[in-house]
Amino acid sequence: GAPPGGLYSPGDPLVLLQVDTLESSVLNSSSAWLVEFYASWCGHCVHFAPTWRALAADIQEWSPAVNLGVLDCADIANQKMCGKFGITGFPTLKFFKAFSKSPEDGMKIFHPGDSIQNLRQSIITNLEMHKETWPPACPPLEPASVEEIHGFFQTNNVTYLALIFETSDSFLGREVTLDMLQYENVAVRRVLSSEEELVKKYGVTAFPSSFLLIKNGTFSRIPVQMEARSFYTHFLRRLPGVTRGPYAPTRAPDMQIKTTPTPRRAADRSKVYMADLESALHYALRVEVARFSVLTGERVRALKDFVAVLAKYFPGRPFVRNFLRSVDRWLRNVRESSIPYSALELVLTNRKEGQAPAVLSNNVTWVGCQGSEPHFRGYPCSLWTLFHLLTVQATRHRRLGTGPLEVLGAMRGYVRSFFGCRECAQHFEGMAAESMDKVRRVDEAALWLWSRHNRVNARLAGTETEDPQFPKLQWPPPELCPPCHGVVNRRHVWDEVAVLRFLKAHFSPANIFLDYTE
Ligand code: FAD
Numbered sequence: 001g002a003p004p005g006g007l008y009s010p011g012d013p014l015v016l017l018q019v020d021t022l023e024s025s026v027l028n029s030s031s032a033w034l035v036e037f038y039a040s041w042c043g044h045c046v047h048f049a050p051t052w053r054a055l056a057a058d059i060q061e062w063s064p065a066v067n068l069g070v071l072d073c074a075d076i077a078n079q080k081m082c083g084k085f086g087i088t089g090f091p092t093l094k095f096f097k098a099f100s101k102s103p104e105d106g107m108k109i110f111h112p113g114d115s116i117q118n119l120r121q122s123i124i125t126n127l128e129m130h131k132e133t134w135p136p137a138c139p140p141l142e143p144a145s146v147e148e149i150h151g152f153f154q155t156n157n158v159t160y161l162a163l164i165f166e167t168s169d170s171f172l173g174r175e176v177t178l179d180m181l182q183y184e185n186v187a188v189r190r191v192l193s194s195e196e197e198l199v200k201k202y203g204v205t206a207f208p209s210s211f212l213l214i215k216n217g218t219f220s221r222i223p224v225q226m227e228a229r230s231f232y233t234h235f236l237r238r239l240p241g242v243t244r245g246p247y248a249p250t251r252a253p254d255m256q257i258k259t260t261p262t263p264r265r266a267a268d269r270s271k272v273y274m275a276d277l278e279s280a281l282h283y284a285l286r287v288e289v290a291r292f293s294v295l296t297g298e299r300v301r302a303l304k305d306f307v308a309v310l311a312k313y314f315p316g317r318p319f320v321r322n323f324l325r326s327v328d329r330w331l332r333n334v335r336e337s338s339i340p341y342s343a344l345e346l347v348l349t350n351r352k353e354g355q356a357p358a359v360l361s362n363n364v365t366w367v368g369c370q371g372s373e374p375h376f377r378g379y380p381c382s383l384w385t386l387f388h389l390l391t392v393q394a395t396r397h398r399r400l401g402t403g404p405l406e407v408l409g410a411m412r413g414y415v416r417s418f419f420g421c422r423e424c425a426q427h428f429e430g431m432a433a434e435s436m437d438k439v440r441r442v443d444e445a446a447l448w449l450w451s452r453h454n455r456v457n458a459r460l461a462g463t464e465t466e467d468p469q470f471p472k473l474q475w476p477p478p479e480l481c482p483p484c485h486g487v488v489n490r491r492h493v494w495d496e497v498a499v500l501r502f503l504k505a506h507f508s509p510a511n512i513f514l515d516y517t518e
């Protein structure tokens with residue numbers, strides 16, 4: 001099974017990196033590395049994991065020219081390291097050239113769609129960007145010239161040379177070259193269709209097609225059913241005298257998987273738990289915001305708005321409310337256009353003499369948001385809960401408010417600036433742009449968030465991010481709120497008056513329970 005919280009397991013053909021192995025693996029390495037920085041709670045990371053695993057299997061024999069790794073930034077032990085590597089959203093793919101010196105040398109790789117082929121080609125393109133620090137295990141990938149082929153067997157101690165003739169936009173030759181790097185006694189070179197002399201010499205008429213040259217001077221077309229990567233690779237690996245060299249396929253370095261099984265906490269679905277809410281505050285302010293070493297522009301605005309609504313409406317324990325008010329005061333007094341996180345951190349951890357222990361626990365405890373496995377629920381669940389609560393609290397304290405969009409605007413800004421699940425943030429921004437500004441009253445704000453959350457629930461129902469023990473239902477279900485549901489013309493309808501009444505009761509201070517708080 002997967003290590004607790006992680007989306008990958010030791011059986012996967014990739015390296016499970018940890019805080020203590022990331023730098024020693026990817027920096028000053030004779031291999032290039034492509035690392036997926038993910039957060040196990042991020043739905044899109046869950047969705048992307050099968051692709052990444054399949055890519056790892058597909059190119060596992062390209063090691064040690066290039067290795068694939070993963071690091072779970074949701075694991076508390078890894079958080080600082082993810083900050084050091086500049087990771088602000090998930091999943092983030094970073095390519096480290098061989099002999100990279102520092103975390104900043106990692107280059108972000110855009111992953112359009114979920115195509116393994118695109119990712120594979122992007123790896124090749126990045127490998128080709130190596131200049132003087134070419135990974136020693138990586139064979140040449142550039143097209144062969146007439147001169148190189150003519151003198152090939154004099155300068156290379158191999159029995160076979162496979163020539164793959166192809167057009168310049170084809171990746172086939174380079175893929176087969178990398179597929180064969182762990183094998184000895186055979187070399188592969190691509191030849192471009194524009195290389196007229198070689199095309200003529202071997203009588204090449206189809207691109208792609210391939211020819212096998214043998215040291216004794218003979219050559220012949222490689223007989224394959226299809227001119228495709230797997231057929232070429234299969235043929236070449238079975239040539240007499242071709243053997244696997246000393247390179248081993250990617251395996252994780254000795255890794256201690258820390259197994260600290262989390263106890264199941266008793267929770268009641270009709271209640272709201274303070275432990276979830278305080279964990280959301282901790283995670284938002286001290287993990288998500290902390291990913292930005294300096295906050296500027298829109299992020300400063302978003303943080304100020306977020307903390308302002310927390311200070312006004314969060315129905316927390318007295319010391320938490322005091323804490324939020326003091327952070328809010330501090331932020332209001334910041335006149336500079338940028339805030340170093342280190343300065344904010346001092347305010348977030350400042351404890352006055354005689355005050356209760358640390359204000360926010362330095363950890364998360366999920367109760368109502370606990371999933372049946374560590375990668376389910378947790379933080380995103382608590383963030384929804386927090387914002388529903390705030391929209392409802394704003395309806396109870398109207399005189400404090402600045403308008404119907406106060407809480408929703410703060411949520412929109414927070415999600416856009418800080419929520420690590422970037423695709424979630426884009427979806428949410430899409431919904432906000434579409435209709436948020438039509439909200440005219442604070443009651444409508446609570447209902448707007450309720451109905452958009454149900455849209456998200458509908459979209460995610462049955463996908464791999466759904467915790468099987470907590471199916472994504474339209475909420476509140478009939479057992480929680482019978483009067484919310486009605487039927488008109490045999491179709492389900494919500495009674496929004498009843499829904500609003502239910503939201504106000506469900507997200508009221510009287511329904512928040514202190515179980516499992518310290
Ligand atoms: P959640 O959906 O997180 O709900 C938490 C709790 O809120 C529920 O247990 C229930 O008590 C209550 N609740 C449920 N529905 C409502 C409602 N309509 N109104 C009020 N209360 C309700 N994941 C993706 O995979 N793709 C996405 O695009 C995506 N976008 C997201 C956008 C945002 C802004 C957020 C905060 C999260 C997003 N997520 C996305 C995560 C996803 O919505 C869930 O939060 C996550 O999968 C955990 O689900 P859950 O079962 O704990 O319930």
